[in-house]
Amino acid sequence: MALSAVDANGRPVILSPSVYHSVRLINYKTGELLADGWEAGAPNRFSQALYGVSLEWKEESAPFNPYVRIINYWVSSSIAQDVQIGAVVILNDNVIRSNNTTVGHKFDSSVFIEAQPPVTYDLTRFHLDSVESYPAQATTVTHFYLSLNVDGQQLKLIGWSSKAETGYGVFSRSTKALEMRGFYPDSDFWWRSLCHVASVDEQEVYLVLPPEREVNRPQLHRVVVNDRKGMLSIVQASTLDFTEDVHVGNEGAFYFTVYDVYGNGHDLGLRVDKSVVPSTFALVKG
Structure with a gap:
């Protein structure tokens, strides 16, 4: 005005x-x-x-x-x-x-x-592209890029909030969304897997994993995030677990809302997929 x-x-x-x-x-x-x-x-x-x-x-x-x-x-x-x-x-x-x-x-x-109703899209419009790295023996870090594609064009995602956050457009900080632990059926080795959803305001996240065999200190791995414009970063890391710590965090599902560049919120979730070893996750509707 x-x-x-x-x-x-x-x-x-x-x-x-x-x-x-x-x-x-x-x-x-x-x-x-x-x-x-x-x-x-x-x-x-x-x-x-x-x-x-x-x-x-x-x-x-x-x-x-x-x-x-x-x-x-x-x-x-x-x-x-x-x-x-x-x-x-x-x-x-x-x-x-x-x-x-x-x-x-x-x-x-x-x-x-x-004011028009918000535009919603079915799950097939959301995609997860993955890039794997191997920073240590028996350790795999997978960087997933979450994107929204409509009619052959990318619609930018600019933030996300967990269901615990209140307020429209209140973007969440980096969060450990899922944690899983299990054993390989063909051996006596245990594995542990962590999944982090990165804040859009950060350029890197640090993953803390169980120590390698005969090492006293935990593994600490730095991952560069938010390096693809208009996409959200989700990072999963899996490694052998030689500790006796049986506690795990959320091993069910993590629900959150992603926001596109027009302010439309889209409810999604990450659900643990135990059909593979180590367990990973599937993208689902929230």
């Missing part, structure tokens, strides 16, 4: 920061602040481009004008509905609303916004 003012003689004036910091968006019909599922905030990680518009497209900045203040808002709704949005501003201790209801001020300006 653009905010400007003139004095009693019609000459433009420069607004103080206290004026444009007082601006809030309102429901045009009621004159009240946005409610009923509507929220307005500062720009965030989600794309503000419309579907069908390239994410690389950038609007050219307007020429600088000291008398006009441009304020950008990110508006969203928790349900599919439309609304007419206006604004309220405090100027010289007067509360002025843009729905033409302020006594002594003729100010009528608004926009109509329609």
Whole structure:
């Protein structure tokens, strides 16, 4: 939105920061602040481009004008509905609303916004590409890249949150999602496997695995993550386990929500697959 003012003689004036910091968006019909599922905030990680518009497209900045203040808002709704949005501003201790209801001020300006239902995709649209490495004897580290592909094109994933997190778009930190332990049926050796979902804000994760045979210290392996744009990193490591530690963490399923660049959340899960040794996981719907 653009905010400007003139004095009693019609000459433009420069607004103080206290004026444009007082601006809030309102429901045009009621004159009240946005409610009923509507929220307005500062720009965030989600794309503000419309579907069908390239994410690389950038609007050219307007020429600088000291008398006009441009304020950008990110508006969203928790349900599919439309609304007419206006604004309220405090100027010289007067509360002025843009729905033409302020006594002594003729100010009528608004926009109509329609919130559409989020786009969902079936599981076949999500893909896991894997890259294996072998940092130590009998140790395998597999880096899975989770991507979303629609109509032959990649739709960027920009974050994820676990079911334990609350709040829309609250991205989680790196989490040990799964842990499994078992023995090889054709030998007396035990194995242990860990699965980490990496935070989108980190460039590396460290995996702590049981020590190798006749070694007292645990294995520590560094893995570079988030090195493919628009994909999420999931890292699994498997090794022989010569310890007597029988405790394991979550060996069932881990459910989380991934967010695409448009802010749509997609519920997914990692479910332990015990049909292979060492156990791995399968991507499932959340």
